[in-house]
Amino acid sequence: MNRQSPKRFTLAILSLALLLASFNAAEAQRKRSTKEETTTVGSPVNAILDLGSSMLNSATSYVDVDPYSQFREQQYSNEGLLSERDEIKLGNTIHLEVQKRYKIVADGQARLNRIGQRIARASRRPGLAYQFHVIRDKELNAFSTPGGHIYVTTALMDIASDDQLSSVLAHEVGHVVARHSLKTLQQTQMLGGIADLIGSVTGIAGDTAQQLGTLAAQLVGSGLLSVHNREEEREADFLGVHTMAKAGYDTEAMISMFQKILNVGERDSSLLNELFSDHPAVQERIDNTRYEIDHMRNSRRR
Ligand SMILES: [Zn+2]
Numbered sequence: 001m002n003r004q005s006p007k008r009f010t011l012a013i014l015s016l017a018l019l020l021a022s023f024n025a026a027e028a029q030r031k032r033s034t035k036e037e038t039t040t041v042g043s044p045v046n047a048i049l050d051l052g053s054s055m056l057n058s059a060t061s062y063v064d065v066d067p068y069s070q071f072r073e074q075q076y077s078n079e080g081l082l083s084e085r086d087e088i089k090l091g092n093t094i095h096l097e098v099q100k101r102y103k104i105v106a107d108g109q110a111r112l113n114r115i116g117q118r119i120a121r122a123s124r125r126p127g128l129a130y131q132f133h134v135i136r137d138k139e140l141n142a143f144s145t146p147g148g149h150i151y152v153t154t155a156l157m158d159i160a161s162d163d164q165l166s167s168v169l170a171h172e173v174g175h176v177v178a179r180h181s182l183k184t185l186q187q188t189q190m191l192g193g194i195a196d197l198i199g200s201v202t203g204i205a206g207d208t209a210q211q212l213g214t215l216a217a218q219l220v221g222s223g224l225l226s227v228h229n230r231e232e233e234r235e236a237d238f239l240g241v242h243t244m245a246k247a248g249y250d251t252e253a254m255i256s257m258f259q260k261i262l263n264v265g266e267r268d269s270s271l272l273n274e275l276f277s278d279h280p281a282v283q284e285r286i287d288n289t290r291y292e293i294d295h296m297r298n299s300r301r302r
Pocket residue numbers: 171175228233236
């Protein structure tokens with residue numbers, strides 16, 4: 001009994017941390033549309049005008065600013081986070097809870113897996129055993145969890161061509177490559193406790209496994225793992241468009257997918273998950289993707 005109490009204590013602390021974290025996540029999401037970041041694409045030409053150039057009189061003129069400059073030399077690994085083995089264990093435990101909460105169906109699974117595996121092999125984390133799952137839902141949504149589980153709703157699959165679906169999957173694989181969910185757990189001070197819990201799980205059954213399950217249920221319920229800040233979204237888009245190109249998909253489809261999402265949202269915003277409902281952000285993602293496609297074309301020409 002005494003041996004178990006530290007574990008219970010750990011779980012209690014983690015639950016509290018999760019409660020606070022999910023509150024912060026909801027708050028962050030609420031603020032997302034109003035929050036302005038310092039890095040913007042296409043800075044107005046005010047600076048140039050200040051230098052006295054009267055030739056530039058259009059307020060819509062923009063100076064090219066690389067929206068992805070901070071990601072170009074980025075290297076990715078599990079160092080300082082969870083080991084890959086523990087990340088996979090955590091992902092599998094979370095998947096059991098996702099299965100309880102959402103309706104995972106076989107429709108379209110073969111198509112999703114075919115496109116997903118092609119994207120995964122072309123990604124910067126090709127060694128991971130990715131698993132792609134279809135969720136029956138009328139909302140447009142996709143999300144990923146640690147360890148390479150990726151989920152897409154039937155509504156999104158129904159409106160997307162193969163190339164467009166590849167852009168969504170390449171973006172989600174990008175989150176897994178950049179370990180965004182693990183970084184979220186680290187920022188909320190939960191990663192150490194989770195590592196301890198995983199480390200003490202010796203079998204499938206048992207008290208600790210159950211506690212890990214409880215925690216996973218809370219993680220799924222809070223939606224914490226699918227909340228990413230704008231910088232993480234930008235990074236996943238950047239990794240995604242490159243992965244699409246490497247896998248031989250048409251990168252223009254990332255832009256047409258964003259436009260489809262905007263169109264659906266204009267008809268019925270209730271069909272957009274909160275991840276997509278932030279219109280200015282979607283327009284910014286279109287502009288950034290256009291920038292990167294041109295950038296890739298120019299680099300090839302050189
Ligand atoms: Zn994302």
